[in-house]
Amino acid sequence: QVQLVESGGGLVQAGGSLRLSCAASGRTFSSYTMGWFRQAPGKEREFVAGHNWSGGRTYYVDYADSVKGRFTISRDNAKNTVYLQMNSLKPEDTAVYYCAATAGRALGAQHEYDYWGQGTQLTVSS
Secondary structure, three states, X not given: OEEEEEEOOEEEEOOOOEEEEEEEEEOOXXXXXXXXXXXXXXXXXXXXXXXXXXXXXXXXXXXXXXXXXXXXXXXXXXXXXXXXXXXXXXXXXXXXXXXXXXXXXXXXXXXXXXXXXXXXXXXXXX
C-alpha cells in the first residue's frame, strides 16, 4: 500500500520553470518504480517521465519525446519524495499532473502502475 500526494502546481508564464513534488507514504518507497503522467481536458492521460532502480545505485529514467531536454525526474528516498523539474515550459504543457507508483519495473506502461495521486494542475500562459 502506497499513498501519494502531489503538490507544486500553479500558473507560470511560457519559458518559466516549476517543480512538482510527490510525497509517498506506506511501504518501502525506494523499491518502487515512480512515474509522472499528465492529462489535459478532453485528452487521454499520457506518460511524462519514469524512474526505477536497476540494481545498486544504478537507475533507469525515461521521458516522453515532448519533454526530453526540458523535464527531469528525480527522487529523494530520505524524504520519500519524487520530483519533476520542469523548465522551458510551453502552453501545451498545461494539464493535470499525476504521480504514480508500481512495485514492478515498467516505466511508460501506465496500466502497470498500482498507485496514483490525486493530481496537481499546471497552467502555462503564453
